[in-house]
Amino acid sequence: MDTLPLIVGGVTVASLGGVIAWQRMRILLLQKAREKVVTEEARVFDFLHGLGEALSGTARPADLHTLIVKGLLRILRSQSGAIYLANDSGSEMHPAYVSKGCPALMELPNEGHVEEEAIHRQLRIRRVKKGDGVLAEVWQSEKAQVLGSKDPRLVPARRNGGISGNVAVAPLLYSGRSFGVLILARAPVDEPFTTSDMQVFQTLAEQSAFTLRTAEVFSDAAEKRRLDSDLQVAQEIQRILLPSKAPDFDGFEIVGSNVPARHVSGDYYDFLHVDPERCGVVIADVSGKGVPASLIMATCRSVLRSQAPGEISAAQVLKNVNQRLFPDIKEDMFISMAYMVLERNSPKITLCRAGHDAPFLYRAADRSVSRINPPGMAVGIDSGEAFDRFTRDFCLELHPNDCLVLYTDGVTEALDTEGEEFGMERVTHAIVESAPLGAAAILERLTEDLKKFVGAAPQHDDITLIVIRKK
Numbered sequence: 001m002d003t004l005p006l007i008v009g010g011v012t013v014a015s016l017g018g019v020i021a022w023q024r025m026r027i028l029l030l031q032k033a034r035e036k037v038v039t040e041e042a043r044v045f046d047f048l049h050g051l052g053e054a055l056s057g058t059a060r061p062a063d064l065h066t067l068i069v070k071g072l073l074r075i076l077r078s079q080s081g082a083i084y085l086a087n088d089s090g091s092e093m094h095p096a097y098v099s100k101g102c103p104a105l106m107e108l109p110n111e112g113h114v115e116e117e118a119i120h121r122q123l124r125i126r127r128v129k130k131g132d133g134v135l136a137e138v139w140q141s142e143k144a145q146v147l148g149s150k151d152p153r154l155v156p157a158r159r160n161g162g163i164s165g166n167v168a169v170a171p172l173l174y175s176g177r178s179f180g181v182l183i184l185a186r187a188p189v190d191e192p193f194t195t196s197d198m199q200v201f202q203t204l205a206e207q208s209a210f211t212l213r214t215a216e217v218f219s220d221a222a223e224k225r226r227l228d229s230d231l232q233v234a235q236e237i238q239r240i241l242l243p244s245k246a247p248d249f250d251g252f253e254i255v256g257s258n259v260p261a262r263h264v265s266g267d268y269y270d271f272l273h274v275d276p277e278r279c280g281v282v283i284a285d286v287s288g289k290g291v292p293a294s295l296i297m298a299t300c301r302s303v304l305r306s307q308a309p310g311e312i313s314a315a316q317v318l319k320n321v322n323q324r325l326f327p328d329i330k331e332d333m334f335i336s337m338a339y340m341v342l343e344r345n346s347p348k349i350t351l352c353r354a355g356h357d358a359p360f361l362y363r364a365a366d367r368s369v370s371r372i373n374p375p376g377m378a379v380g381i382d383s384g385e386a387f388d389r390f391t392r393d394f395c396l397e398l399h400p401n402d403c404l405v406l407y408t409d410g411v412t413e414a415l416d417t418e419g420e421e422f423g424m425e426r427v428t429h430a431i432v433e434s435a436p437l438g439a440a441a442i443l444e445r446l447t448e449d450l451k452k453f454v455g456a457a458p459q460h461d462d463i464t465l466i467v468i469r470k471k
Helices: 016-056 061-075 115-123 134-142 153-157 196-239 289-308 314-329 387-392 423-437 437-453
Strands: 006-008 011-013 080-086 091-097 145-149 167-174 177-185 252-259 268-274 278-288 335-343 348-354 360-363 368-371 394-397 402-406 463-470
Touching: 011 177, 011 335, 061 080, 061 091, 061 196, 080 134, 091 115, 091 134, 091 177, 134 145, 134 167, 134 177, 167 196, 177 196, 177 278, 252 268, 252 437, 268 402, 268 463, 278 289, 278 402, 278 463, 314 335, 314 348, 314 368, 314 387, 360 423, 368 423, 402 423, 402 437, 423 437, 437 463
Parallel strands: none
Antiparallel strands: 006 011, 080 091, 080 177, 145 167, 167 177, 252 463, 268 278, 278 335, 335 348, 348 394, 360 368, 360 402, 402 463
C-alpha cells in the first residue's frame, strides 16, 4: 500500500522512516551542542577554580599571569595570547606574559620577515605607551575590540610573518578603571570570535582583573607581615645594642632612655669603659629614621666602642670615629654626637660636641639652667681636615647635685595636635622642678611632660635622653 507523504517542519518526508531519521539527527545535533556547552562550562569552572587555588596558595604573580592566559586560550579555543599590565604611574603597559605565536599588534624594529622566536623575544620586552596602537586604544577606552583577519591593525603581525586570523582584545577593569589588557588570537583556519565568545571573554577578563588585584593585596599584606617580622627582629637587635642599664659609677648618678618613632631608631646612646677610672657617655642622632638610620647607628656603635678604650680625650675619639665612618656614609646622611668622659669620684668632665644639640647644665646652687654649646661638626660631613679643626675637648666641673641633661631633637621638637613644639622652655621648666629629686626624677618628669604635651599626635622623631647627676 502506498504511503501518503508527510510534511514536517515545512519539509516533505517520504515515509515514516524518514521522520525517524530526521528526529535522530536532530537529537544528535542537540546532544553535540549540549556536550559543547557542558565542556565549555567545565573549562570555565576549572579556570575559576584555578584562580581561587592561586589566591589561596602562594602563587607568584608570573604564575598567575600564565594561568590566566592559558586558561582563556583553552576556554575560547584560541591559539595564542598575552596579558599587559600598566605601571604604577599609568604611563605605559609592560608585557606580563606573552605566549608563543602571539601576534605583534605594534611595530617592532624588524626589517622584513623575522623568525618567530625573535619576534617573541621582542614582544616580551616591548612596552606599550598611550596612543601606541590598538592595545593602548583598548586600555584607554576600556572597551573590548575584535580585529578581523583583514584588519589593517594586523599589518605588523603579517609583516613579521605572524598569524593573520582573528584577534580579540579586552581591558582589565577593576573599580571602574582599566589597568591592562588581555589578548587572544585565533589561527586563520579557526572560526572568528562570535558575540557569545566576546561576552564570555569580557566576563572572564573582569574575573581575572579582580583576581590580579586581590592577589596584589594579598601579596602586599604578606610583604607587610614579612617586613613587620624583619622589623621586630631589627628592634630586638637594637634593644640588645642599647644599654640594658646605666653603669654604677662612683660619684655619679646616670640614667638613660630611648623611645623610637618607628619600630627601630636612628638615635643611639651608650656607656663605655675607657679605663678603670673613667667612663664614656655618648648620645647620637643619625639623620633619617627607620632601618637605614638604625644600621648606621649600629655601625657607629661598633666603631665608637673600638676607639673609646684607653683614650681620655673625647675629641680624639670622635676624630677617629669620623675618619673611619666617613667613607661609608652616604652624602645625604650624617651623625650628630656628643661624647663625654667622666672621672671616678671627680667633678671633672671632658665633653666633645660633634654637631649635636647642646646639653642642658643644671646648677644646684642657684637652680639655674644653661646650655653647654662648644663648637663641633657632625660626623660624616667632612673627611677630616675641617672636622678635626672644629672638634675640640671642652672641660667643665659638676658640683654636688649639679646635673647634665643630654637629649636628641625628638625631645625639643616634639609636636602636639596643633603643631606646636615642646621647645626649650618646657625642657628647662621640667629640669628645674625635678632636679632636686635626682637624675631618675628628671628623666621621668621629662618623659611624662612630653607624653601629656603630645597627646594624640603621632611621634615624628626618636626620643632619647641621658641625665647625669653629680653626687
